[in-house]
Amino acid sequence: MNDNTVAFIGAGNMARCIIAAMVNNGYPSNNIIAANRSQPKLTALADDYAIQTTLDNISAVQQADIIVLAVKPQMMQQLCETLITAVPEIADKLFVTIAAGIPVSRYKDWLGNVRIVRSMPNTPSLVSLGVTGLYATDCSNYEKSFVDHMFSGTGLNVWLDAEAKIDHVIAVTGSSPAYFFFFMQAMQQVAEELGFDAAEAKKMVAQTALGAATMALDSEHSFADLRAQVTSKGGTTHEAVTTFANQGLEKMVSDAMYAAINRAKEMAQSF
Ligand SMILES: NC(=O)C1=CN([C@@H]2O[C@H](COP(=O)(O)OP(=O)(O)OC[C@H]3O[C@@H](n4cnc5c(N)ncnc54)[C@H](O)[C@@H]3O)[C@@H](O)[C@H]2O)C=CC1
Numbered sequence: 001m002n003d004n005t006v007a008f009i010g011a012g013n014m015a016r017c018i019i020a021a022m023v024n025n026g027y028p029s030n031n032i033i034a035a036n037r038s039q040p041k042l043t044a045l046a047d048d049y050a051i052q053t054t055l056d057n058i059s060a061v062q063q064a065d066i067i068v069l070a071v072k073p074q075m076m077q078q079l080c081e082t083l084i085t086a087v088p089e090i091a092d093k094l095f096v097t098i099a100a101g102i103p104v105s106r107y108k109d110w111l112g113n114v115r116i117v118r119s120m121p122n123t124p125s126l127v128s129l130g131v132t133g134l135y136a137t138d139c140s141n142y143e144k145s146f147v148d149h150m151f152s153g154t155g156l157n158v159w160l161d162a163e164a165k166i167d168h169v170i171a172v173t174g175s176s177p178a179y180f181f182f183f184m185q186a187m188q189q190v191a192e193e194l195g196f197d198a199a200e201a202k203k204m205v206a207q208t209a210l211g212a213a214t215m216a217l218d219s220e221h222s223f224a225d226l227r228a229q230v231t232s233k234g235g236t237t238h239e240a241v242t243t244f245a246n247q248g249l250e251k252m253v254s255d256a257m258y259a260a261i262n263r264a265k266e267m268a269q270s271f
């Protein structure tokens, strides 16, 4: 499987996270090509992961068996139309898209009746602790296995039986690293107000988040049980958690997650 050449078109944040995970998982770096419209990110990727890079999208797709579409959603139509015009036979290759909000049907409008896997990775893929939602259309079992293998170094793969679930994955894992970073940022601010220096505060907060997440993954207990284990009757945690509850934390989280889903649906209408 490692013989396939994979071309990433768009070499931004998310492409870098996936490339890092693939290389760290043993995928041969000389079978990975990244194409970008400007040089600096390509130079950094070549330096860090010894992959091939190019400013020429066409050359990248001509060399590739699998094409990962990794540009922002607003750039996607123009990119697809340029690719299919320059290389009509690319429609025979396997496509993987990581873009939010663009349904498979749009890619088929732009590229023809291609075999495509829609994926929704997240940035913790960079450290192999990501979660990727995957939805395949018209792909062979080998192609699905290849894509599973490709993302296996990123963390957990979750195959979906309906395309609509990609939007749910966006809310639960695609966008959610930002929720946790926001929460940690707010905690760091208070830690700094209390006199810890910025670096120390960041480490204390991140280490606690890592510890809590590791405990949750290792434990049979529910999140609610683990929370109860920290919360002594009449103690400090009770006061903090009651403050969150009284200020509507659960509703806020729910509203935020549905807002992400609604935005994905709205984006799908606009393409
Ligand atoms: N950042 C995230 O956490 C996640 C992002 N995504 C999706 O990943 C995609 C990329 O997002 P990011 O990596 O965050 O964006 P980014 O802006 O960091 O990267 C996009 C890259 O594509 C390049 N580019 C734009 N047009 C191009 C073209 N015609 N040819 C070649 N390169 C071109 C840009 O120069 C840039 O380097 C988006 O569609 C987004 O919806 C999906 C899951 C998570």
Ligand SMILES: O=C(O)[C@@H]1CCC=N1
Residues within 6 Å of the ligand: 100, 170, 174, 175
């Ligand atoms: O914010 C976005 O639209 C992308 C998709 C999931 C994470 N980032």
